[in-house]
Amino acid sequence: MANSGFYERIGDGKFFPNEATIGPWSSDAQHGGPPCALLAKMMDDFSRSDSTFISKISIEFLKPVLFGVVEVSLRIVRPGYKVSLVEGELAVNGEPTLRGRAWRLRKTPNRVPEVSMAEGLVLDPEAFEVLNLDAFPYISNIEWRFEEGSFYDPGPVLVHARPKIPLISNETTSGLAEMIIVADSANGISQELTMGEFVYVPVDLMISILDEPIPGEFIKYDARTRIDSGGVGTSIMTISQGGRLKASSLHTLYVDKGKA
Template sequence: MFYEPLGDDRYASTVHTTGPWSPLTQHLGPPSALMVREMERLPARAPMVIARVTVEILGPVPVAELSVTASVDRPGRAVELLSASLSSDGRVVARARAWRIVRSDTRQVAADVHERLAPPSSGRVLTRPEGWVSGYLDIMEWRALSGSLAEPGPAVVWARQGVPLVGDEEPSGLQRLLTVADSGNGLSNRLDPRKWLFINTDLTVHVYREPVGEWVAMAAATAIGPEGVGTATTVLHDLDGPVGHGAQALLVRPQ
């Protein structure tokens, strides 16, 4: 598991949450999914679905005990605005907001704008690059259709989490999506991490179809401007096809 539930909205972070840069801090994927889980648990007046999630990173998320709270900030019959907060030792380290929209039947007019990808079985197995910290990267299964964790440039990679998010609980499709969506920046980076920082300040995910199954694919690319700012964009897929898009603003500067 990524998190062991302790009761009263408290969770113990396991070693599987550890990010690639430090054994003391987490990859943003599991914390993002944990906040989404808390927002999904908020009661709704009618059947609704989350259409957009934005995660704001306020500081490193330590591999330690965390507390999570969530609320409905703007209730409504058709559209609601939700929020969640993630804290460690009394300090807020991340916040999330999400728009929740009432369900309706639009199957007759449903349309995608991207092609379906080849399945994970078509990809090559990726392993953690030398010098990167174990934890999150090792507990995930990675299958690359193009690019890799260690190659600069765009990448198309399938990922599947090897443990549940919380305890032995089955994650929702959106939780699985958020567990991997923050990896778009790392997969599509253009720079040598020994010489450059390329840190995302946020993650926004728009979803137009609820993800299904265990596998999530990221077709990711990064653009870098001339003044220290970049943008990583990711088309997100499940085995049935595209489900949405992710975007991250990047701080880019020499080490």
């Protein structure tokens, strides 16, 4: 199919996942990145207004995101000119699977002085070697260029990444959606304990957004995972583009020995 994406649109608020959504745990389950991005896109489209943008997204994982018909429902919780709140739910085969909330804030050019938006050195992502990953379909549909660390080694990473395909076939993908497609990988790319020997179960994804990334360009992800011996962890990520801070994200993790 021309310009095939992670999903096919099959109706009003309805989608069907392509193979590219499949994650590491099962061929019957999607990676969290594409469905989180889809829910975020739908909340963004539903609540869009002039001079406002999504500044905070929180998504709760109610259960694994299985492979099946995806349907998104939405509602405005708090309307407002300066601040508004939208809620969304993503169901798979009729079963509620993700719940999300998105805050929209109004932006006005030069309303206040800019503070601490510079983030790291501006390095050309193309200067770093492409790491071709094919362990499962989702990861092979992202272009990865590691500046520091590696997918194969434990520890923090600095990586430039962007999706190779659109979120929805034959539709334009926003910078917000592109960012979230990758951001959900925070605990995977910065794993401290070997996957296969240990299982990481994210229960949420929270992103505070200062400025929406430019679509189609590399985004830089600075990710670190910390784990308590009791089996609770967190993955924290700083997200930038062109040397400017764009967002910060946080995953809460259940960690245990064994496989999912």
